[in-house]
Amino acid sequence: KKQLKYGAQYKGKREDAAMQKWRSNRFGQFIHWGLYAIPGGEWKGKTYPYAAEFLKSSAHISNATWDSLSYKFNPVKFDPKAWAKMAKNMGVKYMTITTKHHEGFSLWPSKYSEFNVANTPYKKDIIGALVKAYNSEGIDVNFYYSVLDWHHPDWRYDIQSKEDSIAFSRYLNFAQNQLRELAENYPTVKGFWFDGTWDKSIKKNGWWTLKIEKMLKEIRPGVVVNSRLRADDFGSRHFDSNGDMMGDYESGYERRLPSPTDTQVIHRDWEACMTIPENQWGYHKKWDISYTKTPFELIEMLAQTTSLGGNFLLNFGPQADGMIRTEEQQIAETIGNWMKINHPAIYNGGYAKGWQRQDWGYFTQNEKDKKLYAIVFNIPISGILKIQTPEGVSIGKASLLENTNSKITIKEIAKRQINLYLPKQSFPAPFVIVLDTANEN
Numbered sequence: 001k002k003q004l005k006y007g008a009q010y011k012g013k014r015e016d017a018a019m020q021k022w023r024s025n026r027f028g029q030f031i032h033w034g035l036y037a038i039p040g041g042e043w044k045g046k047t048y049p050y051a052a053e054f055l056k057s058s059a060h061i062s063n064a065t066w067d068s069l070s071y072k073f074n075p076v077k078f079d080p081k082a083w084a085k086m087a088k089n090m091g092v093k094y095m096t097i098t099t100k101h102h103e104g105f106s107l108w109p110s111k112y113s114e115f116n117v118a119n120t121p122y123k124k125d126i127i128g129a130l131v132k133a134y135n136s137e138g139i140d141v142n143f144y145y146s147v148l149d150w151h152h153p154d155w156r157y158d159i160q161s162k163e164d165s166i167a168f169s170r171y172l173n174f175a176q177n178q179l180r181e182l183a184e185n186y187p188t189v190k191g192f193w194f195d196g197t198w199d200k201s202i203k204k205n206g207w208w209t210l211k212i213e214k215m216l217k218e219i220r221p222g223v224v225v226n227s228r229l230r231a232d233d234f235g236s237r238h239f240d241s242n243g244d245m246m247g248d249y250e251s252g253y254e255r256r257l258p259s260p261t262d263t264q265v266i267h268r269d270w271e272a273c274m275t276i277p278e279n280q281w282g283y284h285k286k287w288d289i290s291y292t293k294t295p296f297e298l299i300e301m302l303a304q305t306t307s308l309g310g311n312f313l314l315n316f317g318p319q320a321d322g323m324i325r326t327e328e329q330q331i332a333e334t335i336g337n338w339m340k341i342n343h344p345a346i347y348n349g350g351y352a353k354g355w356q357r358q359d360w361g362y363f364t365q366n367e368k369d370k371k372l373y374a375i376v377f378n379i380p381i382s383g384i385l386k387i388q389t390p391e392g393v394s395i396g397k398a399s400l401l402e403n404t405n406s407k408i409t410i411k412e413i414a415k416r417q418i419n420l421y422l423p424k425q426s427f428p429a430p431f432v433i434v435l436d437t438a439n440e441n
C-alpha cells in the first residue's frame with residue numbers, strides 16, 4: 001500500500017442521511033445548457049456531427065469569436081417552472097445542471113468572471129431560477145462544474161514551465177473561488193459533479209482536488225462529490241493508487257453502463273450519465289444526426305442501473321431560446337407515464353442480493369418496503385419466467401404491480417427453480433412483478 005496524502009478519505013459507502021437520500025433518488029435529469037446551444041452543432045452553414053458542446057473545437061473557432069456568442073444569449077422562452085414540472089412528471093428525484101461547461105461561460109452572475117449570464121442580453125441568474133423551481137417541485141439540485149476551461153487565460157493542459165505553474169495556480173484559485181461562490185450562494189445544493197479533470201495539469205495537482213472536496217463539505221455538510229474530481233498524489237483518477245475510490249460515488253460510466261453481471265459495482269455508490277442521441281450533451285439542431293434511444297431503451301438502462309445499485313442521470317440539451325425540444329418532451333412524458341406506475345421498483349431500489357440475473361429482465365430490492373421487484377423487458381415465448389431463488393428464501397405471492405389483483409401462478413419445478421406463469425394478456429410496455437418473499441428457516 002502506498003502512503004497517500006491525497007487519496008481516498010474513507011472506505012466503503014457513506015451512510016449519512018444526505019448520501020442515503022442521494023442513493024434513494026436513483027433517477028436524475030442532467031441538463032447541458034450554455035452558449036453552445038446557440039449554434040447547435042452548425043457553423044457557417046456547415047453541420048458538424050460531433051458533440052454540439054464541442055463545436056468550438058470541432059469547427060476550430062477562436063476564443064474571441066466563440067465568446068462573442070454571449071452577446072446573443074437571450075433565452076426569451078426560458079421557463080424554469082415548466083422545466084421543473086416536466087422533470088417532476090418524468091419522475092426524476094434530482095437534477096444536475098451545467099453551471100460552467102468547458103467553454104468557461106458561467107450560468108450564474110459570478111463575481112470571479114465577467115464571462116457570465118449577467119453580461120448577456122438575458123442578464124438574469126439561470127442557476128438561481130432553476131434551483132428555486134426544481135426545489136419547489138421537491139427535486140434535489142446538483143451542480144456540474146467543468147474544471148477544464150477554454151476561456152480562462154490561466155488554464156493549462158499541462159505544466160511544462162515555471163510560467164505554466166504560476167498561471168495554473170491562478171487558475172486553480174479562480175476555480176476555487178467560483179466553487180465557493182456556488183456552495184455559499186445556493187445553500188440547497190446537494191452535490192457537485194466535476195468534469196474536465198482528465199488533463200495532466202490536474203493530475204499533477206491532486207492536492208487541489210482534495211482541497212476542493214474538503215472545502216465544499218465544510219461549506220455544505222452532506223454535499224455529495226463525484227469521483228471524477230479527484231486525482232491522488234500520483235495522478236491516479238477516480239480510484240487512488242491503492243485502488244480505493246475517491247469522492248462519494250464512482251462517476252466513470254459516461255454513455256455506457258456496467259454489464260448486468262458486473263456485480264463488483266454494487267460494493268460502492270455509482271452513477272451512469274446518458275445521452276439520448278449517440279453523443280450529444282448540448283443542443284444539436286439535427287436531432288436525428290445520430291441514433292436516438294427510445295423511451296423503452298432508456299427505461300431498461302434505468303432498470304439495469306438500479307438493479308446494480310447505481311443512479312441513472314439522463315441528459316437533456318435545451319434550445320438557445322430556453323425551450324426543451326419536443327423530441328425530449330415526448331420521451332420525458334413516456335418515461336413519466338411508466339414511472340407513475342412502476343416507481344416502487346426504482347426509488348429506494350437496489351441490488352437484490354442472491355437473485356440471479358435472468359435474461360427476461362432485472363431484479364431490484366426496495367430497501368424501504370423490503371419488496372422484491374422483477375422488471376420484465378423480454379417476455380419468453382413460453383410465457384414462463386424462470387427464477388432461481390437464493391438459499392433459504394421462497395416466493396409467497398407474485399402479482400403485476402400495475403394490477404395487484406392479477407395473480408401470477410408460481411410453481412417450484414425443482415430445488416430453487418421457480419416458474420412464474422405470466423397472465424394471458426398483451427404487455428405493450430416493460431412491466432413489473434412484485435414478489436413477496438419469505439425466509440424458509
Ligand SMILES: C[C@@H]1N[C@@H](C#Cc2ccccc2)[C@H](O)[C@@H]1O
Nearest residue numbers: 032051053054101195254273281
Ligand atoms: C458529461 C460529459 N463529459 C463531457 C466530455 C467529454 C469528453 C472529453 C474528451 C473525450 C471524450 C469526451 C461532455 O461534454 C459532457 O459534459
